[in-house]
Amino acid sequence: MAIRRGERSRKRKRQETSRRAEREKTQSGWRLWLRRGIVWGGALALLGVIALGSAVLFAARSMPNYSSLMSSQNGQNVVVRARDGTEIVVLGPSYGKWLTSEEIPQSMKDAMVAVEDRRFYSHFGVDPIGLMRAVYVWGTGDRRLGATSTLTQQLARNVFLNSNRTIDRKFREAVLAMALEAKFSKEQILELYLNKVYFGGGAYGIDSASRKFFSHPATELSVPEAAIIAGLVKAPSRYSPTADVDAAVGRANVVLQLMREQGMISHSEASVDLDTVKIKGEGGQNSVRYFTDWALPQLDLLLPYDSYEPIEVWTTIDLGMQRAATAAIKANVPSGAQGAMVSLDRDGAILAMVGGTDYVATNYNRATESVRQPGSAWKLFVYLAALEAGYTPDSTVHDEETTINGWTPRSSNYAGAIDVRAAFAYSKNTVAAQLGNEVGFGTVASMARRFGITTPISTYPSMVLGTSETRVIDMTRAFAEVSAGGRSVEPYGIVKVATTDGRVLYQHAQARSNQLVPDYVAAGITDLLQTAVNTGTGRAAQIGRPVAGKTGTTNxxxxxxxxxxxxxxxxxxxxxxxxAKPVSGLQGGTAPARAFAAYMRYAVRDRPVEEFDTDVQLPEWQLEPDDEYLYGDPQDYYFIDENGNLVEPSRAGDDRDALTLPDDRTATPVPRQQPAPARPQPAVPSPTPQAASDDFLERATGGDLPQDRPTPRRNATPGQ
Structure with a gap:
């Protein structure tokens, strides 16, 4: 018994000894790995520090000197001038006077440090405390890692890097920040930062920002003004005092509160009083920016090469006319509506352009981008085609109920037999429909193309009433070409581009002008347009001197x-x-005509009065009596159908002697050569409307004509 108890005791001791040995072995292995981890970790950290130090040392040695950093600029500066040389807007970066650290107000330094980097004077370019706090906040629930850039890092990014949010960029930013701290003093770094940071609106540096927002140099900044500028760095567009005063003041109050908490200002200074802060208005940033937004992108095509050197752009805009145009639109546009205006000189120079009632509220340019139905203003092209086909202002037409391919134009009353002049002046829809049908809707579309309309054009019957959408600038160009006697006009806005040292990079050359319609057609349509203002729908556009024009109103x-x-x-x-919702009481002869008159009274005040040339000198083939039209051999004539196709008498029917011009002139004969008198031919009505041929027009105008004549679509759904 005693032996067995002794054996059990010895066995337990051996087991305890074994377990103790295993525990010691396990502890020894854990300590070993811990020691190894510490050694290897320390070695890797040392290598990392050496590598980082080497990178910082290399960056510091290769970094430009202070004077080079002072002179470096970002982006291209573009000064835009009016036609008289007046500076109207500066685009791109704007740099004010460089202020030394001693010239910068202490309140400006304190405001920037308080809101952007409170430990600026204690860190080495990277803020470890701020970084650890950001990581902690992110690790405890906020999925977004907060921003940790110091002022020095922001300076490094602005001067040397881009704004991409990548790990690689952040590492290089940190290296460059430490290199800046190693090479320059804190005061130098803060001086560089305050003279280079972007404050919105193209303003770089506190002096440029102070002049832009407060109209005085940065050396005169008050504490509230300094807080407003410091608050812009976070979001320049959101907190701009010229765009949103309330947002700017709210952000400035946050800056002032931080300054008070850090002991930089007293409690009484920790708020913004707008009575003592005078914010500069935008002035030239409104209205004229519609024009600059349209004109300046053309520099990519006009300049011979890419360059970032500062340039000056001389434009065609007249500041007085621009102000008058803006005032005319604002004073006459109906409540809740928008307005647009384009004004061209006789050579195509844009004198004024208004794309809306308020550029700050919406920079959408309705003068050059918006496409809208022109209504009866489109009848310009209908009557041009009719005059070219042989009508005159005195020709008789009939205002009566008319149906074309199932479409009946609406009319409040019918005047019966009237002349073309009266039909145009009172914008008679039925007459326009008849003329369009007679000359061909494709011919009307081709005429619009000839006069510069670039948008799609329908050839349904209702197109004569302006159902095809177009742009204000294109319609204005078409009327300018009528004013020019039927010659082409090319709108332009840039006269000259030069460097700041006077080297000319681009000079506008007048485009070659082509005769679009014969002189007698231009004179005839001018007669109609003048009557529309004198006695017709455009009477509100009268300005005390000859005016020719046309109204347009849509459904x-x-x-x-x-x-x-x-x-x-x-x-x-x-x-x-x-x-595109209805506007109560809006008609072309009301608000738009009044705005036209208000602007034009100013625009033409220094110009001599010019009478219009409305003396219609018809060509010989139109002056001959009707019964002499087809004298001579029919082989000497051909006809043009509505699609622009030649219709020769010998191929048009079985009986060539039966082909002659009907009394209603649905076909227009054009002599190939001067015909000899011959027997008259019997009349048979032609089934298709006709117009004057391209051959005749080229002889009459002395130049080639556009060939894009869309084919009329028959049996189309009316009203498109």
Whole structure:
């Protein structure tokens, strides 16, 4: 028994000894790995520090000196000038006077440090405390790692890097920040930062920002003004005092509160009083920016090469006319609607452009980008085609109920037999429909193309009433070409581009002008346009001197137009809602015509009065009596159908002697050569409407004509 108890005791001791040995072995292995981890970790950390130090040392040695950093600029500076040389806007970076650390107000330094980097004077370019706090906040629930950039890091990014949010960029930013701290003093770094940081609106540096927002140099900044500027760094567009005063003041109060908490200012200074802060208005940033937004992108095509050197751009804009145009639109546009205006000189120079009632509220340019139905203003092309086909202002037409391919144009009353002049002046829809049908809807579309309309054009019957959408600038161009006697006009806005040292990079050359229609057609349509203003729908556009123009109104008063010219200036006005909803009382002869008159009184005040040339000198083939039209051999004539195709007598029917011009002139004969008198031919009605041929027009105008004549679509759904 005693032996067995002894054996059990010895066995337990051996087991305890074994377990103790295993525990010691395990502890020894854990300590070993811990020691190894510490050694290897320390070695890797040392290598990392050496590598980082080497990178910082290399960056510091290769970094430009202080004077080079002072002179470096970001981006291209563009000064835009009016036609008289007046500076109207500066785009791109704007740099004020460089202020030394001693010249910068202490309140400006304190405000920037308080809001952007409170430990600026204690860290070495990277803030470890701020970084650890950001990581802790991120690790405890906030999925977004907060920003940890110090002022020095921001300076490194602005001067040397881009704004991409990548690990690689952040590492290089940290290295460069430490290199800056190693090479320059804190005061130098803060001086560089305050003279280079972006504050919005193209302003770089506190002096540029102070002049832009407060109209005085940064050396005169007050504590509230310094807080407003310091608050812009976080979001320049959101906190701009010229865009949103309340947002700017709210952000400035946050800056002042931080300054008070850090003991930089007293409690009484920790708020912004707008009575003592005078914020500069935007001034030239409104209205004229519609024009600069349209014109300046053209520099990519006009300049011979890419360059970042500062340039000056001389434009065609007249500041007085621009102010008058803006005032005319604002004073006459109906409540809730928008307005647009384009004004061209006789050579195509844009004198004024208004793309909306408020550029700050919306920079959408309705003068050059928006496409809207022109209504009866489109009848310009219908009557041009009719005059070219042989009608005159005195020709008799009939205002009566008319149906074309199932479409009946609406009319409040019918005047019966009237002349073309009266039909145009009172914008008779039935007459326009008859003329369009007679000359061919494809011919009307081709005429619009000839006069510069670039948008799609329908050839349904209702197109004569302006159902095809177009742009204000294109319609204004068409009327300017009528004003020019039927010659082409190319709108332009840039006269010259030069460097700041006077080297000319681009000089506008007048585009070659082509005769679009014969002189007698231009004179005839000018007669009609003048009558429309004198006695017709455009009477509100009268300005005490000769004016020619046309109104346009679309269904349900959704759009109102007036386009016209006087003394060499052509102006187009459009009004309506962006959502194309009806505008109560809006008609082309009301608000748009009044805005036209208000602007034109100013625009032409220094120009001599010019009478219009409305003396219609018809060509010989139109002056001959009707019964002499087809004298001679029919082989000497051909006809043009509505699609622009030749119809020769010998191929048009079985009986060539039966082909002659009907009394209603649905076909227009054009002599191939001067015909000899011969027997008259019996008349048979022609089934298709006709117009004057391209061959005749080229002889009459002395130049080639556009060939894109869309084919009319038959049996199309009306009203498109």
């Amino acid at each position: 349900s008063n959704k759009d109102g137009w007036f386009l016209g010219f006087s003394s060499g200036i052509t102006t187009g006005v459009w009004m309506g809602r962006d959502d």
